Amino acid sequence: MEFDLSPEQQMFQRAVHDFCAAELHPYADEVDRSGEMRWGAIRKMPALGLTGLQAPEQYGGAELDSISMALAIEELGWACGSTGLSLAAHNGLSCGPLTRWGTPEQQGKYLTKLTNGEHLGALALTEPGAGSDLAGGVQTTAVQQGDSWVINGSKAWITNPKFAPVIIVLARTDRDAGTRGFSMLLVEPGTPGLTIHPPEKKMGLNGSPTQMLTFEQVRVPLDAVLGEVGRGFQQTMQTLDGGRISIGALSIGLARAAFEAAVTYAQQRQAFGKPISDYQAIQWMIADAALEIEAARLLVLRAAWLRDQGRDFGKLAAMGKLKATEVAEKVCHNAIQIHGSYGYSREFPVERIYRDQRLMSIGEGTSEIQRMVIARHVLREQGD
Numbered sequence: 321m322e323f324d325l326s327p328e329q330q331m332f333q334r335a336v337h338d339f340c341a342a343e344l345h346p347y348a349d350e351v352d353r354s355g356e357m358r359w360g361a362i363r364k365m366p367a368l369g370l371t372g373l374q375a376p377e378q379y380g381g382a383e384l385d386s387i388s389m390a391l392a393i394e395e396l397g398w399a400c401g402s403t404g405l406s407l408a409a410h411n412g413l414s415c416g417p418l419t420r421w422g423t424p425e426q427q428g429k430y431l432t433k434l435t436n437g438e439h440l441g442a443l444a445l446t447e448p449g450a451g452s453d454l455a456g457g458v459q460t461t462a463v464q465q466g467d468s469w470v471i472n473g474s475k476a477w478i479t480n481p482k483f484a485p486v487i488i489v490l491a492r493t494d495r496d497a498g499t500r501g502f503s504m505l506l507v508e509p510g511t512p513g514l515t516i517h518p519p520e521k522k523m524g525l526n527g528s529p530t531q532m533l534t535f536e537q538v539r540v541p542l543d544a545v546l547g548e549v550g551r552g553f554q555q556t557m558q559t560l561d562g563g564r565i566s567i568g569a570l571s572i573g574l575a576r577a578a579f580e581a582a583v584t585y586a587q588q589r590q591a592f593g594k595p596i597s598d599y600q601a602i603q604w605m606i607a608d609a610a611l612e613i614e615a616a617r618l619l620v621l622r623a624a625w626l627r628d629q630g631r632d633f634g635k636l637a638a639m640g641k642l643k644a645t646e647v648a649e650k651v652c653h654n655a656i657q658i659h660g661s662y663g664y665s666r667e668f669p670v671e672r673i674y675r676d677q678r679l680m681s682i683g684e685g686t687s688e689i690q691r692m693v694i695a696r697h698v699l700r701e702q703g704d
């Protein structure tokens with residue numbers, strides 16, 4: 321692996337950083353308090369490719385490599401956790417599967433809307449009784465009746481449905497076929513029988529809507545299947561592998577924002593006659609944070625690079641996500657520590673960033689599940 325970014329990747333990173341610094345970073349607190357996304361900024365994102373990072377150019381996407389995708393999501397996370405999560409889900413969980421498995425008709429109909437800066441996409445996997453164990457727990461069914469699929473069930477904790485022109489839904493299409501009995505279906509909000517419930521009240525990421533969905537006799541046409549009937553579970557696992565790169569990148573962005581705030585504060589705050597940054601205890605926290613952020617970023621970018629090479633990246637994506645989310649937790653914890661009481665106040669950004677990052681070790685596969693994935697890879701490799 322090259323140990324530096326290409327000139328194009330560096331230019332793109334700088335452009336996204338400048339955009340985020342101007343359009344999102346100063347407003348992150350307002351987004352958290354109001355619970356409202358900054359649509360004025362999102363509408364400007366297509367010019368940089370942020371609303372279709374890896375979607376085909378013919379449908380308004382930027383067709384970027386995975387490293388550039390990770391760099392962009394890191395910058396979004398650095399600027400605003402809520403916007404970062406919604407854009408990560410939009411790109412990885414919605415545009416991603418449509419790009420990979422959509423027919424030209426599905427791509428023409430939905431990707432063009434998803435990349436235009438007016439909407440954000442959603443993928444509904446989780447249910448009230450099924451998160452980590454989707455294969456065992458998903459109860460939502462889609463049954464073929466005449467020229468329709470009829471969907472019944474409920475989904476929980478779904479990012480962006482209120483902004484989505486289409487929601488990708490994982491449902492059981494054959495109860496007796498195990499992991500071959502799932503399919504992904506494209507459901508448009510407004511379809512009779514689909515209820516999108518009000519956003520959950522959460523600890524953080526308050527600008528990113530997380531909603532429950534219920535399906536009562538929801539009818540969609542037979543060609544609303546995304547990819548192949550019976551391949552929905554495998555498609556889900558592949559989507560989550562990619563999603564882990566972006567949640568890793570998002571976590572690094574959050575950690576970096578808290579770290580930068582802590583370094584600035586440590587140089588300004590005086591105790592016992594000098595800046596607290598002069599004390600070794602503070603310096604060690606700063607040094608550890610700098611080291612761990614760099615280490616986590618290398619893992620995430622290596623996973624992205626493997627993906628770009630068409631190589632197996634599942635283990636590295638799980639490692640990158642696990643490392644980056646644990647680093648974010650530690651760095652944000654210490655950023656508050658460095659701020660003392662001010663860090664515990666809503667007046668300083670580290671309090672919000674700490675709340676925002678807490679989701680990262682839960683969403684798109686908990687840390688426990690990442691360890692299971694890594695162990696499975698290692699045991700398989702050793703067994704070969």
Ligand SMILES: Cc1cc2nc3c(=O)[nH]c(=O)nc-3n(C[C@H](O)[C@H](O)[C@H](O)COP(=O)(O)OP(=O)(O)OC[C@H]3O[C@@H](n4cnc5c(N)ncnc54)[C@H](O)[C@@H]3O)c2cc1C
Pocket residue numbers: 409413442443444445446449450451452453476477478479480522525530679682683684685686687688689
């Ligand atoms: C803000 C937010 C946004 C989200 N966005 C989306 C979205 O867009 N789409 C979507 O489909 N979902 C989304 N989710 C849901 C999220 O992906 C799930 O909550 C997550 O996968 C965990 O599932 P769970 O909450 O059911 O936990 P559970 O699976 O019930 O796990 C509970 C605990 O048990 C542990 N555990 C479970 N199984 C094992 C095991 N075999 N060994 C050891 N420990 C185990 C877990 O690690 C965890 O600590 C979102 C959630 C939140 C909070």
